[in-house]
Amino acid sequence: MTDDDDTDELPTREISAELSRGLEDLLLGQAPTLTRSDVIEQSGVDDAVAVALWHLLGFPNVADDAVAFTPMDVEALRQSDELIRLGVVSAESQAALVRTLARSFARLAEWQTRLLAEIRVRNDATDAEHLALVAAALPNIEAFQNYVWRRHLASAAASLMTSEASAAEGDRTAIGFVDIVGYTSQSKKLDQRELIDWIESFEAAVTGVVVDHGGQVIKTIGDEALFVTAEARDAAEIALLLTARGQDPDDDFPAVRAGIAYGNVVPRLGDVFGPTVNIASRLTSVARPGTVVADRGVHDLLCRDHAPEGVRADDLTLRRIPHVSVKGYGKFDCWVVRRAKS
Numbered sequence: 001m002t003d004d005d006d007t008d009e010l011p012t013r014e015i016s017a018e019l020s021r022g023l024e025d026l027l028l029g030q031a032p033t034l035t036r037s038d039v040i041e042q043s044g045v046d047d048a049v050a051v052a053l054w055h056l057l058g059f060p061n062v063a064d065d066a067v068a069f070t071p072m073d074v075e076a077l078r079q080s081d082e083l084i085r086l087g088v089v090s091a092e093s094q095a096a097l098v099r100t101l102a103r104s105f106a107r108l109a110e111w112q113t114r115l116l117a118e119i120r121v122r123n124d125a126t127d128a129e130h131l132a133l134v135a136a137a138l139p140n141i142e143a144f145q146n147y148v149w150r151r152h153l154a155s156a157a158a159s160l161m162t163s164e165a166s167a168a169e170g171d172r173t174a175i176g177f178v179d180i181v182g183y184t185s186q187s188k189k190l191d192q193r194e195l196i197d198w199i200e201s202f203e204a205a206v207t208g209v210v211v212d213h214g215g216q217v218i219k220t221i222g223d224e225a226l227f228v229t230a231e232a233r234d235a236a237e238i239a240l241l242l243t244a245r246g247q248d249p250d251d252d253f254p255a256v257r258a259g260i261a262y263g264n265v266v267p268r269l270g271d272v273f274g275p276t277v278n279i280a281s282r283l284t285s286v287a288r289p290g291t292v293v294a295d296r297g298v299h300d301l302l303c304r305d306h307a308p309e310g311v312r313a314d315d316l317t318l319r320r321i322p323h324v325s326v327k328g329y330g331k332f333d334c335w336v337v338r339r340a341k342s
Contacts, residue, residue: 019127026135034069036062043077050077056098058106100269112141173265174235174298175272175280176215176227178206178242181255181289183223198254199223205253206242213238218272224284228265228272232294232301235260236316236337239292247290255290259283260337262297275329282326283334292337294318299335315340 025031034042040050054062062068080098083089089097116137120130180186180202187195199222206225207217215229215238229235239258246255261283263276279295287293294302299318318335325331 016127019130022127022131023134026131026138028070029072030070032068032070034071034073035067036064036069039069039073039077042071042074043081045077045081049081052095053077053080053098056095057102096269104270108145172263173272173276174229174232174260174262175265175277176229176235176239176258176260177280177284178225178227178239178256178258179284179287180223181246181257183254186254187223201252202254205245209238209241218270226272226277226281232260232262232298235262236292236294236298236302240337240339243290243292257284257287257289258292259285259287259294260292260298261295262301263295279326279329282329286321286324286326286334287336293321294335294337296333298337302337317341 021031036050040047043050080089080094084094116130116134119125119133123129125133187198190198199220202223203217203220203225206220206227210217210225210227210229213229213234214231215227215234218226218228220226227235227238229238239260242253242256243258245251245253259280259282261276261280263279264274265276266273276295276297283293283295302316303318317338317340319338321334321336323331324334
């Protein structure tokens with residue numbers, strides 16, 4: 001084996017046909033006994049609707065005579081149809097809801113499966129031992145996921161109740177992007193396990209700081225994290241804390257840069273859209289390593305009770321960068337946000 005081949009890859013081990021069938025039966029509740037036609041007939045849902053939902057879930061076509069389904073699939077179709085009947089989900093929004101659920105759970109399922117596979121290899125478990133572990137863990141995983149979902153649902157409902165007054169114009173929100181500096185070059189130096197650990201450490205650190213300041217991480221995309229806060233000051237504080245950590249030689253957190261903007265945002269299915277999001281993203285590319293760049297919306301809120309030119313806002317200083325060219329938005333002014341020297 002050459003040095004190039006000697007990498008610390010994630011452990012792998014061939015899955016036997018027996019283990020694969022056992023896992024499928026365990027996770028689906030029983031072995032498949034129904035064809036697509038059986039599911040459609042028993043659920044009472046239109047054929048075209050059933051096929052469309054299956055595609056939206058991210059699964060490929062199944063032959064009409066293939067025995068690939070269980071009563072769980074029948075019940076899922078009935079429940080989906082019932083949500084429309086109750087008026088909870090419109091026929092128009094059903095596709096977006098199913099697609100979003102599918103993307104979220106596909107990512108979660110991939111991570112959970114990989115974790116269990118690592119445990120199987122590490123313990124050198126037999127097929128029977130691995131099935132027993134999954135069977136023991138599954139109810140706890142399912143219950144915990146339900147708890148997390150309900151907690152987030154309660155939090156989102158409470159947040160919505162406090163912001164209904166502004167819903168007609170769209171939510172005015174602070175948007176922040178944090179981007180790892182030199183991600184491509186650094187990732188080439190790491191093996192697969194080290195890269196995953198590095199990214200997970202980055203995500204955990206960002207999430208901790210954001211949540212501690214009343215914000216929410218909307219998503220992470222490899223080397224970048226998108227977060228929202230109700231107040232511009234909170235977004236600035238989060239960005240400054242993270243960039244400071246990245247500049248600390250004694251901190252393992254990577255060097256980062258950040259862009260923050262404030263304005264109308266369109267929330268949809270757990271994501272956010274609109275010009276404010278786009279501007280914050282563009283400002284991240286303008287920022288130098290270890291710096292935070294803000295748009296006029298953030299500047300005006302931070303400085304409204306202070307110097308007209310925005311030279312100082314409490315313990316912050318804002319230095320104007322005139323006529324920055326931002327792709328898709330032409331040239332406009334933005335500001336580098338820093339801690340004020342005592």
